[in-house]
Amino acid sequence: MDGRLDYWLEDPASWLIGAEDGGALVGVAALHVLPILEKTGKFGRLLALVVEERYRGRGVGRMLVTAVEDQARAVGCLAIELNSSRHRTETHTFYQRLGYEDACVEKARFYKSLTDA
Numbered sequence: 001m002d003g004r005l006d007y008w009l010e011d012p013a014s015w016l017i018g019a020e021d022g023g024a025l026v027g028v029a030a031l032h033v034l035p036i037l038e039k040t041g042k043f044g045r046l047l048a049l050v051v052e053e054r055y056r057g058r059g060v061g062r063m064l065v066t067a068v069e070d071q072a073r074a075v076g077c078l079a080i081e082l083n084s085s086r087h088r089t090e091t092h093t094f095y096q097r098l099g100y101e102d103a104c105v106e107k108a109r110f111y112k113s114l115t116d117a
Contacts, residue, residue: 017067019051019060027051029064033075044072044080065098083109 008014013034019027030048035041046068051060072080082100084091092102 015068015071017064017071019055019064021055026055027060027064029068031068031071031080033072033077036078039078041078042072042076044068044077046080046082049082061094062098065095 005016008016008030011032013032015031017029017031018025028048028050029046032045032047034043034045036043046065049061049064051064069080081103082095084095096102
């Protein structure tokens with residue numbers, strides 16, 4: 001994991017935002033920003049949101065998402081998106097409460113692996 005964190009933190013378009021309690025890390029969110037070609041501005045992707053289980057339901061996730069949104073706005077993002085597996089219905093409810101809409105009914109999402117692994 002250390003190697004991946006070093007790799008991640010070297011990217012100037014990527015941020016890791018942490019939440020702590022008494023000096024212990026209890027949650028983390030990852031943001032990556034891309035320029036938009038069809039209009040002036042950038043596009044943010046919330047790539048990861050992890051909250052230690054015993055801290056869930058206490059506002060940590062909401063705080064991390066808000067911090068990601070604030071960072072995205074600060075660097076010129078016009079919108080932000082995230083992906084979540086269809087079976088994670090509780091997670092979907094959480095994101096919907098924060099104003100996120102499920103766009104899969106409107107848009108297709110295509111994926112292709114570029115590795116054999």
